[in-house]
Amino acid sequence: MNHSAKRHSPLQAALIGGAIATTATISVFGQAWTRCVHAALQDSPKALVDQVWQLVNREYVDGKFNQQDWQAIRQSLLSKEYTSNEQAYVEIRKALQRLEDPYTRFLDPKQFQALTSQTSGEVSGIGIRMEIDEKTKKLTVVEPIENSPAIKAGIKKGDQILAINGKSTQNMKVDEASSLIRGQVGTSLNLRLQRPGKNTFDVKLTRATIEIPTVNYTLKQDGGRRIGYIQLREFSSHAAEQMQRAIRELNRQKVDSYVLDLRGNPGGLLQASIEIARMWLDSGGIVKTVDRVGSSEETKANRTALTNQPLAVLVDGNSASASEILTGALKDNNRAVVVGSKTFGKALVQSVHELVDGSGLAVTIAHYYTPKGTDINKKGIVPDIELDLTTAQQRQLADNPNLIGTLSDPQYARAILALSNKNFAKPATPAQTSQTAKTSAPLSVRAEDLKF
Structure with a gap:
């Protein structure tokens, strides 16, 4: 590297x-x-x-x-x-x-x-999340993004989008609507909206550069603890600054534990994973990369952690790449208890090049290893507490996303239980980390055995 x-x-x-x-x-x-x-x-x-x-x-x-x-x-x-x-x-x-x-x-x-x-981590548009409402079958605003043209124009959650620049959205897919809404910064866009209980109305907006939120966070009170729950969707160029804001705000709210949810996070920027790891780790290794000639580079924490409160990390089979770098760093340093399913298993680094005609090429240039030297490629990271969701539980969470990160979410609930265990409730010292490395083994628990 x-x-x-x-x-x-x-x-x-x-x-x-x-x-x-x-x-x-x-x-x-x-x-x-x-x-x-x-x-x-x-x-x-x-x-x-x-x-x-x-x-x-x-x-x-x-x-x-x-x-x-x-x-x-x-x-x-x-x-x-x-x-x-x-x-x-x-x-x-x-x-x-x-x-x-x-x-x-x-x-x-x-x-x-x-x-x-x-x-x-940016798009040119008006700043809304959309979906096809299952009941009405109409294109509906799920969320207007903070500080966006949509917010400034008064667009609200639940507004139905009937037309985009005069084109009806009937039977239109979300991807097609997104392509119509995106465009050059500074150009205009007209939406015809229907708000429940009101007549249809038109809104004219000017497209702007929108920072895509990749971090969601909230304060929860579960298991007798004040939990800072943080969900990270991907490691974009804005992920680290958004994570920093989340941790600082939750610190201000005096949380006593954290749950970092990396489930479904397919990865992203190597540097973002390093910067975020340093927000949780004061010392210890983060990742080691080795290139084609055997040259290696080891990245370490630099005493810039924002919190030392107990931490649980949630992962699954779709937690990959940069997610695994972060998880491996936190696990190998005994900074967090990892809960969920075995991760994807991708430990290769690519360089991405723009080519002569605007196309691109991704080339694998290095292999990475966790701080303890573990090669997770095609193997994944086995959680400290291995807990696979049943098909029925997966379906329930998919059908009811509001249950994710609640006690109705078995992996989150198991993390809360782990945080109440004093063995996991305090970050380990380097000496403890070395000793634990010789004795620790993953725990295996079936989701259907949990009772909360």
């Missing part, structure tokens, strides 16, 4: 597709190389093909390229004639498949744009 740090911008990004998350860095190398390629190959599809090959050849974590003859692959790629970039995309993807690495992958311009929007 030391070598790549010299080549890459400090900006860090992620590719998130379902449960597959990528912890990555965005590179400025592609921009300089682009200028050379434009001159040499006159912006042909071959320029794109060779740029991809060069980046993989230079950075891929496996110097043997999965036992493939990477030089021969280049000759094959450049011997072909391409009449369009789309033809080049097909051949690029075929070449990358030979590495048998799902995280080293090509992104067409739309996919790359979606990536940059997601990792920035």
